Amino acid sequence: MGNRTRKKHPEKALTVVQIRALKKPGRYADGNGLYLKVAESGAKRWELRTVVRGKRCDIGLGGLKLVSLAEAREEAQKYRKMARDDGDPLAEKRRARRVMPTFKQAAEAVHKEHAKAWKNAKHGDQWINTLKAYAYPAFGDRRIDQIDTPEILKALSPIWLTKQETARRVRQRIGTVLDWAKAAGHRTGNNPVEEISKALPRQSERKSHHAALPYIEVTAFLQQLKEEGEPTKATLAFEFLVLTAARTNEVLEARWAEIDLEQAAWTVPASRMKAAREHRVPLAPRCIELLRHAKQLAAGSELVFPGRSNDKPMSNMVLLMIMRRMKSTYTVHGFRSAFRDWASERTNFAREICEAALAHIVKDKTEAAYRRGDLFEKRRELMATWAAYVEARGAEVITLRQSG
Secondary structure (H helix, E strand, O other): OOOOOOOOOOEOOOOHHHHHHOOOOEEEEEEOOEEEEEOOOOOEEEEEEEEEOOEEEEEEEEEOOOOOHHHHHHHHHHHHHHHHOOOOHHHHHHHHHOOOOEHHHHHHHHHHHOHHHOOOHHHHHHHHHHHHHHHHHHHOOOEHHHOOHHHHHHHHOOOOOOOHHHHHHHHHHHHHHHHHHHHOOOOOOOOHHHHHHHHOOOOOOOOOOOOOOOHHHHHHHHHHHHOOOOOOHHHHHHHHHHHHOOOHHHHHOOEHHHEEOOOOEEEEOHHHOOOOOOEEEEOOHHHHHHHHHHHHHOOOOOEOOEOOOOOOEOOHHHHHHHHHHOOOOOOOOHHHHHHHHHHHHHOOOOHHHHHHHOOOOOOOHHHHHHOOOOOHHHHHHHHHHHHHHHOOOOOOOOOOOOOO
């Protein structure tokens, strides 16, 4: 039996001159699955034939008038590599064709999605109006995927020192819109809002009694807290306070008899609550980890976070000193405000669930009369979402909870 010569697959077989001369309808191979198709009408289009997840797939790369030979080869190579890596070139093409919204369009989409979560209509109006006033003039008409630190700096710099609270809220709201855009597939990479503070001058200390750390900075705060060294009763108590959004004294006076690790719940008795009403707190998995560690340090005390003496609670000055050591100008109580701002601006949890998480009294007597339960299971989902948000590492994606 004679030797058979194996036909070599073409590679870069076509030339610009040949392509220009082609008139006869048909498919002309360039190599590596790339073809030029000549239609009966004389129109010429590029096509890549490859295998995507085990199935043969023909992918159109555009007409010759818009896509040159060199560009077709480059696109074909990109899609072949994507297919080899178990990607989906067709899905990538659909994504590329999708109309990219501007920041203004994205902000209005977020505002609409959050409509049911605002504390009231006034709060919702304030949310979008601050963006209209300060963000839109700087980059409102810019594509959402093209917004980076320079654009945000341009919006915030004029008001950063003159309207400090407004500037902080604008920064948070820009961050919310950019996070939504990433979750929707319009952006990749880190949220530039997280780095913008490094480029802005230090703001003066706030005079508010309960100055709140912006929620977008809580993750970095907890990370810094953990980097101070081995966990102590004080640092464990502080992180537990942040994750539960509880008041300082409620945490420092907590007793093991109030904790149900199996049910992941902490029941604060009415005697220690501001509203003089028992309050159940759902515990996220990270809270359970903190409690198990605290148990090892409690040395048999009835208190979860005892002070120097095992039978007395830790002083709230201990937490205040941690804030000072970390050079923070905010208050410990302010973490409750950070939680509430986050719940309003980054989630669609109903207002009554967020208020119940803070053990706030229902001021409307009619509403209070019909409020029979404590929304515990719904609050469990809320607190788990909060814990996931503040414990995130690196590039985070916070999926907005869908209404309904």
